[in-house]
Amino acid sequence: MRRTAVNPLSVDVVSVQSQVVYGRVGNNVAVPTLEGLGLSVAAVPTVVFSNTPHYPTMHGGVVPVEWFEGYLKDLTARGATRALRVLLVGYLGDPVQADALARWIGQLLKEDTHLRIVIDPVLGDHDHGIYVDARLVDAYRRSLLPLADGLTPNGFELAQLTGLAVNDTESVVAAARTLLTGRTRWVAVTSAAPDTWSHDEMQVVFVTRTQVEVITHPRINVAPKGTGDLFCATLAGHWLNGISLPEATALACRQVVSALLSTQQANCAELLLPPTGGHANQHGLLAHQRTRQFTYQIKH
Numbered sequence: 001m002r003r004t005a006v007n008p009l010s011v012d013v014v015s016v017q018s019q020v021v022y023g024r025v026g027n028n029v030a031v032p033t034l035e036g037l038g039l040s041v042a043a044v045p046t047v048v049f050s051n052t053p054h055y056p057t058m059h060g061g062v063v064p065v066e067w068f069e070g071y072l073k074d075l076t077a078r079g080a081t082r083a084l085r086v087l088l089v090g091y092l093g094d095p096v097q098a099d100a101l102a103r104w105i106g107q108l109l110k111e112d113t114h115l116r117i118v119i120d121p122v123l124g125d126h127d128h129g130i131y132v133d134a135r136l137v138d139a140y141r142r143s144l145l146p147l148a149d150g151l152t153p154n155g156f157e158l159a160q161l162t163g164l165a166v167n168d169t170e171s172v173v174a175a176a177r178t179l180l181t182g183r184t185r186w187v188a189v190t191s192a193a194p195d196t197w198s199h200d201e202m203q204v205v206f207v208t209r210t211q212v213e214v215i216t217h218p219r220i221n222v223a224p225k226g227t228g229d230l231f232c233a234t235l236a237g238h239w240l241n242g243i244s245l246p247e248a249t250a251l252a253c254r255q256v257v258s259a260l261l262s263t264q265q266a267n268c269a270e271l272l273l274p275p276t277g278g279h280a281n282q283h284g285l286l287a288h289q290r291t292r293q294f295t296y297q298i299k300h
Contacts, residue, residue, distance in 0.1 A: 008079030012039040012240065016101060017090030017122075017229065019045035021060075023052055024271040025226040026091050030233040032273055033255075034088075037237040042080055044071050047093040052225050053131075062093030065100060072104040081108060084115060086240050089144065090229055091122040091132070098139035105147050116240070117183070119148040120232040123157045126194060130160065137161065146182045150245070152232040154191040168193050169205060169214060176207040185209075188249050190231055204231075206249045213246045217253045220260035224271040231256050 013034050018026030027043040034041045046068065049060035063071075075081055087105065092098055108115055121140045124130040130137070137160050145151065145161070159166045164175040169192070176187040185208060192205040197219065206213040234255045238248035255274070262272040 008082065010040055010083045011042045011075075011080045012084070013041045013086045013088055013236070014044060014075065014081070014084060015041055015088045015090070015233070016044040016046060016092075017088070017120075018047045018049070018093075019043065020048075020052060021050045022270075023225065024273065025052055026229055029226045029229040029271065029273065030088060030090065033230060033233040034237045036275065037234075037241055039237055039240065042075060044068075044075070046091060046097055054225070063097075065094065065096045068097055069100045069104075072101070076104075076107070081111075084108070084112070086116045086118060086236055088233065088236050089117070089119040089148075090232065091120075092136060092139075094133060095135045095139035098136065098143045102143035102147060105144075109147070116150075116236075117148045118150045118152070118232065118236045118239075119144055120152045120228060121145070121157050121161060122228070123153075123160050125154055126156045126191070129156075145179060145184065148184050150186045150188065150236075150239075151179060151184065152188045152190065152228070152235065154228060155189055155193060156191070158187075158189050158192075166193060168196055169203075172205050173207050173212050176205070177209065180207070180209050186245055188231075188235060188245075188252075190228060204249060204253055206246055208245075211246075213249065215250055215253050217257055220257060220264055222260055222264040224260070224263050224269070226271040227256050227260065230259055230271065230273070 015027055015030045017030060020028055027045060031041050031043050045063055047062050050058055105117060123132055123137060141161060153161060155166050158175050162175040162178050166172045166175050172189055172192045176189055179187055187207045189205045192203050197203065200219050201216050202219045204215045231252045234252040235248045238251050239245055258274045259271055262274050266272055
């Protein structure tokens with residue numbers, strides 16, 4: 001009897017970012033978050049570390065580019081990209097990975113122009129400055145940003161990518177709009193314009209060519225690693241599941257606040273992930289979350 005061909009594993013999301021043995025960053029955050037939203041995920045590591053660098057010891061390193069390229073090629077060869085709906089990109093270990101990834105994305109987009117590309121251009125933050133290979137700033141600009149449907153930089157990363165001041169909400173919007181070229185339709189800026197925050201609040205600014213959403217959310221006095229990874233994965237997952245982008249952004253904010261509250265209450269060294277569908281309203285701290293919407297005229 002001839003054996004019939006078997007179908008490949010269906011994959012909704014390919015998540016390309018860091019992996020650690022201990023901790024909650026990169027794919028250690030993205031995979032459970034996306035699976036909690038009912039999505040099938042293939043995780044591609046860019047670096048493999050024992051833990052994040054802020055501990056006294058760390059082992060591991062950047063995935064060799066020949067391995068990295070092989071992971072991507074074998075996903076295609078196994079048929080895993082046939083039903084792919086979203087490619088999520090986070091922490092990269094080397095500019096060469098950015099170029100290899102861009103080539104692979106280009107091939108995918110030739111076969112499926114509806115594939116959604118969401119990129120979190122991980123570079124650094126206001127507290128620590130750039131904490132990756134500094135050459136990645138140009139690598140993102142040159143190779144990856146033009147391929148993205150959406151971007152989730154923090155305020156510091158937005159400034160690095162655009163070379164513009166991002167001191168207040170208006171300047172954040174202006175800088176984000178310079179990235180809305182080619183395929184790119186939206187930018188969600190986390191930790192945006194910190195000089196404008198009150199002592200117990202932070203804000204995320206969601207920007208398109210014609211619309212701005214400013215989401216104010218509670219500031220929790222704890223700072224585990226991985227919150228940006230959680231925000232990006234949650235936003236992308238809800239968007240893929242049919243939620244509008246502004247609402248998906250708001251849900252991502254709630255999920256991050258909920259995770260921070262859980263982490264704070266447990267006095268845990270690493271980010272604790274609440275149920276993906278959960279809301280921080282159960283803690284009574286998001287009742288005052290508010291969204292202000294502005295519609296901008298397009299000037300020709």
